Amino acid sequence: MSQGSKIVIKDFNFYYGAVQALRNINLPIQPNQIFTIFGPARSGKTTLLKSLNRLTDLIFGTNHTGSIFLDGTDIYDSKVDLTHLRRRIGIVFDLPTPLPMSIFDNIAYGPKLSRTNRRNRLNEIVEKALRSAALWEEVKDRLHGSALRLSGGQQQRLCIARILALEPEVLLLDEPCSGLDPISTTSIEETLFQLKKDYTIILAPHNIQQASRVADRAGFFLNGELVEEGPVYQIFTKPRDKRTEDYVTGKFG
Ligand SMILES: Nc1ncnc2c1ncn2[C@@H]1O[C@H](COP(=O)(O)OP(=O)(O)OP(=O)(O)O)[C@@H](O)[C@H]1O
Ligand SMILES: [Mg+2]
Secondary structure (H helix, E strand, O other): OOOOEEEEEEOOOOOOOOOOEEEEEEEEEEEOOOOEEEEOOOOOHHHHHHHHHHHHHHOOOOOEEEEEEEOOEOOOOOOOHHHHHOOOOOEEEEOOOOOOOOOHHHHHHEEEEEEEOOOHHHHHHHHHHHOOOOHHHHHHOOOOOOOHHHOOOHHHHHHHHHHHHHOOOOOEEEOOOOOOHHHHHHHHHHHHHOOOOEEEEEEEEHHHHHHHHOOOOEEEEEEEEEEEEHHHHHHHHHHHHHHHHHHHHHOOO
């Protein structure tokens, strides 16, 4: 099962001081699929996403045991370059956070810092990222207008484009549609569907309907434990564990 996996999480435990937030997680994640991690509040979804690109390193007093492999290399190995890791594994949070600058500069900011300053090349990178995030057609005539004037749904796609401009391999999304209206939510979901051809996507959905609509596979989290994982149709229609069944049928929330 773990053969061909992009990511393998092995015997992974995570602690905020004395609070254990993840309990012995074992999970392989395949490329070119959308994997959704779903479960009630405080079940550990955000902690797992942040562990995957080591954003948790920034939180004082945390520690972990076990491993997370990306293409076979442990991301917690002391030789891993964190900047490089976070380029390979990008993360998008619930609230869109465009920088107070133009649409163009929001996307060009990262590539400019690290790679290229050539205007032609930047034009290409910006267009490609905006096309991939399904935003190009809506903004191509106002690239130099402020990103803060975009709608919430457009801002969230801009944030996805900003990550794509860094050419990641894995996209982590933590409730990316939680503040959005249904039309914007649909456009983000359609965008994710297109993106999975080229990326490995891990999504904490903002509700279980979204998990069942967009994902290929799903893992149910409860109190830091991965209760079960499998193809979406199985998890939502024939779960093996009573706790998953109670959650997907709405017996608790
Ligand atoms: N910075 C922190 N310091 C201490 N404890 C934390 C911190 N962040 C999260 N926790 C604890 O870790 C556990 C898992 O939280 P986490 O945010 O990962 O859950 P979640 O599934 O993302 O929840 P939600 O659905 O509310 O976003 C909870 O018990 C939470 O209180
Ligand atoms: Mg969360």
